[in-house]
Structures are given as structure tokens and as C-alpha cells.
Amino acid sequence: MECEICGKELPENNPIRAKIEGSIMIVCKECSKLGKIQKAPPKPKFVKQNNQSKRKNTTQKNRPYSRSKEPTEELIEDFSHEIRKARESKNWSREDLGRKINERVSVITRIETGKMTPDNKLTKKLEKALDIKLLEKIDNVDLNQFINTTSGERTLGNVMKIKKK
Ligand SMILES: [Zn+2]
Structure with missing residues (x-):
């Protein structure tokens, strides 16, 4: 020079x-x-951005699962058995139950024999009339959040290890 x-x-x-x-x-x-x-011009300060936490937050916001926090309700597997059992314990005939929930006997029969799956409205009526629970909450949301969080943190940990080397 x-x-x-x-x-x-x-x-x-x-x-x-x-x-x-x-x-x-x-x-x-x-x-x-x-x-x-x-x-000499001062070296541009390398702003140590907390990219990792930012990225994590973004991921969480964009995750489709977190949009719906409503747990899913699903009809229990042996609903037909439960309905029949509950009806018989009350000494109701299918006609009695049909009258109480304003449905035809044929509908009750088909539900009790598992030939028909009651829709949500009918399920609620049956639950109320028979005082039983036919819906079980499937909490998919929390399960997915747990899985995503766990894998996310694991990835984060790996990244940090690599950077330390
Ligand atoms: Zn000179």
C-alpha cells in the first residue's frame, strides 16, 4: 500500500x-x-437480534391449530349401548323416549341398534332426556400445541448448539 x-x-x-x-x-x-x-468508520454494530424468539412467535401465530381453540366434541363409540342402557334404567320404552325428545320410534330404534348416528342436535336431546354424556371432548388443540412446542424447542436447542461451536 x-x-x-x-x-x-x-x-x-x-x-x-x-x-x-x-x-x-x-x-x-x-x-x-x-x-x-x-x-476508521466504526464497524456497524452487529445487532444481535433475537431472531430465534421472533421466529418462534411468528410460527405460533401462523400455526393453523392455534386459530381454533374450540375443543372438538365427538360422539362416544358405544353411544347406542349407552342410550339403551340409560333408557332401560329409567324404565322407558322406545316410545317413551321418542315422545320425550320428539322423535319417531324408528329413529330411536335405529340409534340404539347402531344403524344411525344421531346428529349433534339429536345427541344433545338424548343427553338431556337420558341424563347421560354422549359426547366426549377431543382436545386436539392442546395436543398439537404440545407437539409443536416440543419440536420447536428441540430445533432451537440444536441451532444454539451449532452456533456455539
Ligand atoms: Zn505521503
Whole structure:
């Protein structure tokens, strides 16, 4: 490296930057007196962004599962058996039950024999009339959140280990 003004050899490790007549030049110590010595521009501070937590938050926001917090209700598997059992324990005939929930006997029969699955409205009526629970809550949401969080943190841990090396 040479002084841009006088051409003198410059110490490689310590060049002087000076503003001379409006332009920054690499000069020797002598020539630097002609202008204003420029301190090396401060290195842009590497802002250590907390990308990891940001990324995690974004992931959580974009996760489709977290949009619906409603637990899913599903008809229990042996609903037909439960309905029949509950009806018989009350000493009701199928006709009695049909009258109470305002459904035809054929509907009760088909439900009790498992040939028909009651829709949500009918299930609720049966639950109320027979005082039983036919729906079970399937909490898919929490399960998925747990899985995602766990795998997410595991990935995060791996990333951090790699960066430390
Ligand atoms: Zn010089």
C-alpha cells in the first residue's frame, strides 16, 4: 500500500485515512497533515437480534391449530349401548323416549341398534332426556400445541448448539 499523495510505502497494518480536499485518501503520516485524519468508520454494530424468539412467535401465530381453540366434541363409540342402557334404567320404552325428545320410534330404534348416528342436535336431546354424556371432548388443540412446542424447542436447542461451536 502506498500513500495516495506522495507514493511512500505505508505500513500495511496502520494506514491513515485523511480527508484531503474533500476526498478520503490513504496517506502517510506526513501527508495526513495536509488534511483531516479520518478515524476508521466504526464497524456497524452487529445487532444481535433475537431472531430465534421472533421466529418462534411468528410460527405460533401462523400455526393453523392455534386459530381454533374450540375443543372438538365427538360422539362416544358405544353411544347406542349407552342410550339403551340409560333408557332401560329409567324404565322407558322406545316410545317413551321418542315422545320425550320428539322423535319417531324408528329413529330411536335405529340409534340404539347402531344403524344411525344421531346428529349433534339429536345427541344433545338424548343427553338431556337420558341424563347421560354422549359426547366426549377431543382436545386436539392442546395436543398439537404440545407437539409443536416440543419440536420447536428441540430445533432451537440444536441451532444454539451449532452456533456455539
Ligand atoms: Zn505521503
